[in-house]
Amino acid sequence: MLARWKDFFDTVESKPLTPEQRLSIVVDEDATLVLAGAGSGKTSVITAKAAYLLKAGIRPAEQILLLAFAKDAATEMSERIEARCGMPIEARTFHALAYDIIGKVEGSKPALAPHATDDTAFLDLIRDILRDLVSTVRDVARAIVAWFAHFLVPAPEEQDFETKHEWYSAVEKLDLRTLQGEQVKSFEELEIANWLYENGIDYEYEPTYEHSVSTEGRRDYTPDFRLKESGVYIEHFGVRRKRGPDGKDVLTTAPYVDRDEYLAGMDWKRQVHAEHGTTLIETFSYERSEDRLLEALEEKLAPHVTLNPRPLSTIFDRVVEMGQVDAFSRMLGTFVRQFKSGGYQIGACTDKAERLKMGRRGRAFLAIFEPVYAEYESRLGDRIDFEDMVLRAATYVEERRYESPFRHILVDEFQDISQGRARLIRALKAQHADARIFAVGDDWQSIYRFAGSDIHIMRNFGAMFGGSFADEKAVHRTVDLGRTFRSVDRIALAARRFVLQNPAQITKRVVPAGVAPDPAIRVVWTRRDEGDGQLRQVLSGLAALPAPMDRKTSVLLLGRYRFVDPGLRDLQRAFPQLSFSYKTIHSSKGLEADHVVLLGADAGRVGFPSEITDDPLLSLVSPEAEPFENAEERRVMYVAMTRARATLTILASRSRPSAFVSELLADPEYGLKDSTAGTAPLPPCSKCGGQLVPVQSQAGRIWYRCQHDRHCGNMLPACPDCATGLPQRKGDMGHECDSCSGQFRSCPVCGDGWLVPRKGRYGAFLGCVRYPDCSGKAKPGPAA
Known part of the structure; x- marks a missing residue:
């Protein structure tokens, strides 16, 4: 079949399909999973598959079901298929399919809740x-x-x-x-x-x-x-x-x-x-x-x-004022959707919380969720939400009240599948012995748990959708596209290594789009209130690089949250030779740019990784726990990294860097460039084991303050000779400054500080620079 359809595969897209893409199209198992990594041409594969089924006469259009998650994606696929093979076929969203099934069975379509397909309206409802x-x-x-x-x-x-x-x-x-x-x-x-x-x-x-x-x-x-x-x-x-x-x-x-x-x-x-x-x-x-x-x-x-x-x-108003209700509403909304989609019961969640030893926190959450969910269902009334729609449609298909005409079911963005959608697909497939499932997705980019997606479905694809043959069950085929048309090797391979730190992710090979002669990922450190200046320095460097032949250099600014947006108007005015856009990482999926700048890669509850997204409570409505720390946030980082064609720059706090940044810098295999490379590493804090970070006082003096300044409080002045370096103890030799080689007597009490001249009521003496934390002192003159 590969040889017979060679001309078709050479011309169906603007560029000839790769060997891996061709193989995925001619494979025709009961269930086929195509692993399509970032930039591997998944849209080309799914549209070419539909066109191939039509052109080869394997299926007529009415027996092919092409499913997408978004209306725009469905429209684009329909148009591309007709343009490639001259035959019309309608790609549908899960929402449209489920609604049609309900309409055919019930004779009319029930009214939809206003928030059924609007995430913003849904979260507003939860808050209300x-x-x-x-x-x-x-x-x-x-x-x-x-x-x-x-x-x-x-x-x-x-x-x-x-x-x-x-x-x-x-x-x-x-x-x-x-x-x-x-x-x-x-x-x-x-x-x-x-x-x-x-x-x-x-x-x-x-x-x-x-x-x-x-x-x-x-x-x-x-x-x-x-x-x-x-x-x-x-x-x-x-x-x-x-x-x-x-x-x-x-x-x-x-x-x-x-x-x-x-x-x-x-x-x-x-x-x-x-x-x-x-x-x-x-x-x-x-x-x-x-x-x-x-x-x-x-x-x-x-x-x-x-x-x-x-x-x-009054207390609740205070919580709203502090911005804590929005984040909790989002987590609560995720729980509502997964609870409904998976058919969970409150009692089962309570039992699971006890088994997982969630204690008072688990009980406190369920004490809120139960009345919130009851009120949510009450407000739906006779209307239905998206989860109701999909589950009702799945029930009708399972009961054969709806007769499926579909023999080939093609699903795009399969990593975003929910329990309810998976149930609907299984029910459609079960109606015909010769029905096929063709799913295209990338579990490395599964980042929509808040919308109900369940990564475990893709990981257990064979068990859920595979067929039976010769006493074997879960028979299916997996095809790895492997090749990326987007990122150079020093980005694509680093991103692969990073996401596969979680052993639960499906292993895939990656063939980069090109070879970068220099490091393509670098970290630029920021200090408090200096982020804008550092960003402009980064952009100045990008503006000086050679531009593509026929267009401006594109720069995609990414943030984990909307509030990270730096404002593009002034930046565009300052750098007219660059083409800018800002997106949250979630909304950037599917996009790419010559250069990506990741903003705000700092530690914190609303830092990156977010400490909210992976709340352990969500495991109560997931068939399997994701025990790996920050599992979904790691995939979000992978998505951010793989938007870049040529370079990725990460802006991170010097005193509170993201755990992801620290991990990337700690392993030389990632090949990152540190903006402080060539300078001395940050000295350790002797009191807590953290790092001492240089900060400038209002008077212009440099101090070295512990990164945990709120908790530790350790602080040392810069070298009195050069005013920039930090003297450190060199065994019995005393303290020496790495910047200017200045030498000082070590404090005989704390050992961490050094002695400087002071005057007291009894004349001159040497006192520890850590006073009043340390009262060490000595007489002037050479050390004893």
Whole structure:
């Protein structure tokens, strides 16, 4: 067949089809899965397949079902097929097919809900339901407010981390921000702060203690909380307890914490309050692990404060103001769609949450979801949404109330298939023994879980759609297109390596579009408030590169979120030789450009990878869990990387880089170029194991501040000789600056700092640069 149809394959598209594309078209198994990576010409394959079936007389047009996910894609395929073979064929969306099936069985088509095919309207509806439930159903309102106050983010346990750096990184990713608006340092502090806010108790977070506490080597004392009206202080101590050999309780700390030093600090704080007659309330990590932190806090505060709970609607308005409702509505909407599409029940989800040990957070979420879902279904009334439409159509096909004329079912973008759509396709195929499924997709680009897609369907393609032969089941054929017509080798192969770090992704080979003589992916570091300037420097470099012969150089700016948009008008004015566009990564799918610039590749809850998209709760409505961390976000990154033909530039925060950026830079096999290559690596922070990042003060001085500045607080001045480098300890030789080779005596107390001349009441002396954190000093003159 390949030889017989050679002329057709040479001319059906503007360029001859590749050997892999031709093979995928002539293969005619019960079920054929075509693995079409980014830029591999999947649209050419699916349109050529339909044209081939028609031209070869294998099927008449009315027996071919061509399915696309979007109306525009369906229209484009219909037009291309007719242009290639002169025969009309209608490509349909799943929505149009399901609606037609329902109409033929019922005699009329039920009214569609306004949000049935509009994601924005759907999310608006979910938000409206949440707000209305807060206003009308008190028990549900309490559950919703409790969610935002205490369960919004999954809380890892501090004791499970081996280093301060790991713990600080985990906390920073989740951006622990209270209902009052401040950022706190632990989940337990977040719970306490939000409980105080909920109960109308005005507080200050980490205020300076009202009495002067003069202790050499200590910073000013800042208790965790001070209650404004009563003056009561609250200190939360990160200790757990276990039973000792003598039967008494023993306090323990996280592995990276010096237990004796921490306990001494607790005693010092108690002594300070006792000496100055201030009231101290203590809370402990073990109270949270015993599920009684807030109850214990209420009991301890009872003699000192009167609770004045804020109205639930007021708290909800505050949550809306902070922008937390939108993200939660999106996650809740994803859950609604997958719940309906997969035919799940609340009881089964509850049981699964218990099996997966989701604890109080799982129960808190389902306590919201159940009334939200009931209200959602109530508002549908006699109308149907997309999930209803597909499931009702699938039922009619399964019951043979609808007789399928289709013998070849061709599905585009198969990685976006949902449980309901898969059920409909299986039902259509089951009506005819000779029916065929031809699916084209790329599991590496499965990034629409929020719209109901389920990647496990593609991974289990043979089991779900394959045929039977000679006592074998799940018989199917997989064809790997392999060749990309878009990206050069240093992008295409790096993207492949990156996405395959998740072993659950289907392995595919990649043949790049060309060979790049130089690194094609680079990281450019940004500092706070410097992103725009760094972007313009990058664009200046791209503008200086040779342009294509017949057009402007195209530059696609990508962001994980809409708010990353830098504004194109000024950029276009500044760089008229470039052609710009900005897209979120999700909306860029199918696009390409000469150069791609990825913006905002930073760590954080709304960073990249997003800490919202892969919420563990979504596994309750998925037949299989995706245990690999940031599984879907990794595929989003793959999509971003593979939009580029020639170069990819990633802009990332120097102090809080995306985990993906750190991973790409750590492995030389990716071949990335670091914008700081050739300069000294960032020095380590001796206090927590993070990195010290150079920052410039308002006075123009350079300081080296720990990347975890909110938690660690370690900071060292730049070298006093060159004012740019950082002196570091060189064993017993003292400190030496790598930039200017300046040499200094090491601090005899902390060892991390070095000694500089100072003057005191008794004359000149040498003091540690880390004062007041360190009180190390020595007499002037050569080291002893």
